[in-house]
Amino acid sequence: MKKSTQASSPFKIVCTLFGHKYVLSKKVTPHVKEYTCKCCKHQLTTNGNGELTELTPKYQEINDILGDFYSRRLMHMKNQNPISASY
Numbered sequence: 001m002k003k004s005t006q007a008s009s010p011f012k013i014v015c016t017l018f019g020h021k022y023v024l025s026k027k028v029t030p031h032v033k034e035y036t037c038k039c040c041k042h043q044l045t046t047n048g049n050g051e052l053t054e055l056t057p058k059y060q061e062i063n064d065i066l067g068d069f070y071s072r073r074l075m076h077m078k079n080q081n082p083i084s085a086s087y
């Protein structure tokens, strides 16, 4: 039987040489975003200090909660908005 999985992707060499090509993959909140490298699918996220860090399962969990909390709050704000434009 042949091995179907390749251990190393040729794209990783490109990343090592030229750096990752990160694209915005998910907007969790206006301040927290997730980025994925177009080449090797390496993921980054914004941490609590506003710095980019590797998207570990722990950060993924935090972002899920954060995103959920944010969208709920946004909906809540939209639902009760007694101040409308008075012009």
Ligand SMILES: [Zn+2]
Pocket: 012, 015, 019, 020, 021, 037, 038, 039, 040, 041, 042
């Ligand atoms: Zn990469």
